[in-house]
Amino acid sequence: MANNIDEAPVKLTAKDFSSGQDVRWCPGCGDYSILAQVQRSFPEINIPKEKIVWVSGIGCSSRFTYYMNTYGFHSIHGRATAIATGVKIARPDLSVWVATGDGDLMSIGGNHFIHTCRKNVDIKILLFNNEIYGLTKGQYSPTSAKGLVTKTSPYGSVDYPFNPLSLALGAGASFVARTADTEAKHMQEIIKRAAEHKGTAFVEIFQNCVIFNDGVFDPITDKVNKAEKMLMLKHGEPMLFGKENKKGIKLDGFKPVIIDLNNGANSVNDVWVHDEKDTSHARAFILAHLADDPELPTPFGVIRQEFKPTYDEGVERQITHITEKKGVGNLESLLFNGNTWEVN
């Protein structure tokens, strides 16, 4: 297992990860699915629950920490990734997770988010993206679609939204993935992949807010639309979608286009094969922006995974190296260091 964390001695179950607190999200909220998938997948990541720390900021998503029977810290708005960074640097032996929302992470916490990604701090960030401010009762967020009518945009929002995947890629996150609250099995797989990754793992989860932005992802994730609109990425496999997987994405230079495999003119060999480990940043960005063209499907799965030393490892390595070189620090010699003189 990655993370240098001890194996769990006893096989845990989903129930072991429930804190027993009453869950207080609105009935039908997508957050219930995320909590369930995390609790179902955590027994399989083989990390003892006392070694897991959940950190959250403010918002509906951030209540998540109270429901997990691990160490937890429900903090202040936007600062979860900075607190998690402190936890991980201080204690590299812990598995550190952040539950956050689009306001918490992309707006007030934007600065901490990009710098966490840049430094490749070994923490896992689950973004509950519902494209709305829920806890403050329905204002547009930095991921809301342009034109969205909300309480603070009664004539439609004039803001352009962030593309969270693109932002994470641009900031240098070493693991970037997307899943949806409607895709239980897929989410569990992605959570396990994030847990195994060493470095900043960013997972965007399409999460439905039943009260203030209900159905915002239906055009993509709804049962009737998903075959045509969800592109499920698998490493080393061609990007196929549509009914019976008869459509594919082809890269025409830098331009992704849909090709039809039914008409005999195209073969599966023409289809873009997904490579998570692709070192070319260009293709990861093309994927992140695939659905900018409304004709194209929205990709789900691991967009990019890169292996590079983490920040916390770097800190530890430097301490070890300098300590080997200088010897373990001695207080007496530290105090009496430099130019001293004696008064008799």
Added chain:
Amino acid sequence: MAQETEKEILDLKEVTIRFAGDSGDGMQLTGSQFSDTTALMGNDLGTLPDYPAEIRAPAGTLYGVSGFQVHFSSSDIHTPGDTPDVLVAMNPAALRKNLVDLKRDGIIIVNTDSFDSKNLKLAKYDKNPLEDDSLTGYKVYQVPITTLTSTALKDSGLSFKDIDRCKNFFALGLMYWLFNRPLEPTLNWLTSKFKNKPEILNANETALKTGYYFGDTTEIFENRYAVEPAKLKKGIYRNISGNEATALGFVTASLKSGLPLFLGSYPITPATEILQYLAGYKNFGVKTFQAEDEIAGITAAIGAAFSGSLAITTTSGPGVALKNEAIGLGVMTELPVVIINVQRGGPSTGLPTKTEQADLLQAMYGRNGEAPIPVLAAATPSDCFYMAIEASRIAIKYMTPVMLLTDGYIGNGSEPWRIPHANEIADIPVKFATEKEGFAPYSRDENLARPWVRPGTPGLEHRIGGLEKANITGNVNYDPSNHDFMVKLREEKIQNVKNDIPDLTVQGNTEGELLILGWGGTYGAIKEAVDKATSKGIIVSQAHLRYIHPMPKNTKEVLSKFKKILIPEINLGQLAKIIRSEFLIDVLQYNFVRGLPFRSSDIENQIVEILGGKNGK
């Protein structure tokens, strides 16, 4: 290096020298080298670096002048000196800006090479002050420092620019000669600093020695001066600045508590040095996190505190403004974290490189809600060491954020420090909860502190956060009576710190006509004023607060024994406000907010004025 010279050496009790030049002239380095050498000679000393916020303001301008003042003595002293005896002016702007502070018959050493028409104009001189009678009364020594340095270095192979940069070492050498100091400490420093740049090393050595020999051979100086070593307490000493002492204090607290030290910080003048020092102590296990902003600095520290580290964050006033929400989180989650505010002139960006004491009310009340935290203030540069340890001890024992106030003056200023031995410093006890039986995250010990748990402890998994908590269980609770209970409990916990700190002591009579009450970095100026007044037969007492919230238990008793209390503060009366509201005792105020430490003579004049010739009897 101390050579025989025919010139008579006059013994002085104390001297104040101010080095002044362009920001690029290396005056801070010159001043600190002179101070370190002077400390090694056994003098007591105080320093005041005074530099502009601009790194390299346009050369020759008045606002580009950088100064370093050092006061040294054969007896115990407490300030960087009110009025310099000697001014070293590297250019006309430095002369113009600093002349006003110089003693009336003081010594001026000027670099005549820089007194050309361009520099005179930049300094707003219509006429060359060296050529008219404007310096009458001063002892002026005109030295062509640039020319003499260039001549000495003409074969060095260095560029004109590099040669010009050595002229401060010429000036330093000359001052070493004039005040009878050895060259060795600076020569040793140069050797270690430039070991990989032999040509720079040689040039600076040559400039330093040339300046020294110039004093010896030239006819312009009639005398040399000497200041005997001070009769300080027996022990081993080093010269230390407040910022370095703060850094050493936290490393000490880390070792004495057995907790790894974590610093989350964002560079800000004048606190950055603490981060720089601590970044070098990796072999003490110190982890420094240079965060993306002030808020990440403290929130990362809070994360580290949650994980079982001794967690601190260093900043100055504007940084505290940004951190206050997170300090409130520390209050609510009851985690130990020390916030160090090296105060500077405000509001807003204010005077980044100048000192002030105007963040006391911010430290006390700057947060939303009832969010009490202990507030400590160091009195002198070396006191920063002890107060850093105290701040750590209180934070850990009471599970609370603690604010430690220092300021730009004591942070950058230095003084000789009698170094304590490691075994003379008390251990800081730490108790992590490990037993599942009976564990509750918001249960209380006898001091009302809640238990500290290291994540990774099996069976003690729990959740904390910024929402109001029920006592004992730590569950989220919005019940009105619970909130009232918790607000009062958090206040009571901080008040308990009272039982754990030393009494307020009085220097001089414990009752009488007048008490001077101070806090923080004004200690030295007040002490010197009170000492001088006392030596003139005036009866006046001094008390100095290092623990401001809560105050020592006997504070009211001490204050009530005096007819009048004067509080000098570099703000508009923040401690005065607190004293009045806490104790219903009225006080007199003395407030100057000039970005500079108090002059002890100004405080002495206040004492005389208040006593109205009554001598305090």
